[in-house]
Amino acid sequence: MTLAVATKGPIGPNLVRTYTANTAAMGKGLAVVPITDDNTVAIAGANVPVLGFVDEANINIGDAIGIVEDGEFIAKIGAAVTIGQFLKTDSSGRLIPTALLSDNIVAKALSSGSNANDYIVAKVTEFYGSSSSSSSSSSSSSSSSSSSSSSH
Numbered sequence: 001m002t003l004a005v006a007t008k009g010p011i012g013p014n015l016v017r018t019y020t021a022n023t024a025a026m027g028k029g030l031a032v033v034p035i036t037d038d039n040t041v042a043i044a045g046a047n048v049p050v051l052g053f054v055d056e057a058n059i060n061i062g063d064a065i066g067i068v069e070d071g072e073f074i075a076k077i078g079a080a081v082t083i084g085q086f087l088k089t090d091s092s093g094r095l096i097p098t099a100l101l102s103d104n105i106v107a108k109a110l111s112s113g114s115n116a117n118d119y120i121v122a123k124v125t126e127f128y129g130s131s132s133s134s135s136s137s138s139s140s141s142s143s144s145s146s147s148s149s150s151s152h
Contacts, residue, residue: 010121014071019051021058021065028057029076029119030093031106032067041067043093050089050106052124068124075122077113085109087122095122 022035022042031044034051044050053073055066078094081087087095087107094116098105107122 010072010074012071014073014124015069016055016066017052017069018064019067021061021063024059024061026054026058026065027076028054029074030054031089031095032093041065044089045093046091047088047104049104053107053122070124070126072110072121072123074119075107075109077118077120078116080115081109081113081120083109083112086125095120 019032019034019041020039022040026032026041026043031050031053032041033044033048034040035042041051052067052069053075055068055073058065075087076094077087077096078090078092079096081095081097085097085108086103086105087109088098088103089106090096095107095109105125107125110121110123113120
């Protein structure tokens with residue numbers, strides 16, 4: 001008996017919230033960041049932490065737009081991507097493979113794509129390579145260890 005394996009499209013539950021589009025024609029699968037207020041999003045720039053990914057494209061500025069904040073989604077890529085690669089944003093909000101440990105990882109590829117502007121299935125991630133919290137936590141732990149050693 002052969003089991004069918006799902007290889008196309010997102011599977012399972014995901015978290016989609018509604019925001020207001022800052023620009024017209026924000027394409028499906030592009031990464032977004034919050035701007036000026038908590039309810040408005042714009043297309044993300046290169047290698048930045050993101051709020052989520054456009055679920056359905058909008059037409060006009062000010063349209064309501066669904067943003068996938070957690071789970072699987074359809075992503076637009078800016079370069080060739082292989083299943084399993086960690087991804088960051090390019091300057092157009094598309095996903096590309098990470099290259100450095102300091103890159104902001106925003107998704108993991110669950111399928112492959114060969115060309116810029118292809119679509120793949122990806123999963124939202126919630127960790128970032130260049131997070132300032134990791135450097136501040138390491139400096140605070142070193143200062144706490146030095147203070148504890150000085151108290152002896």
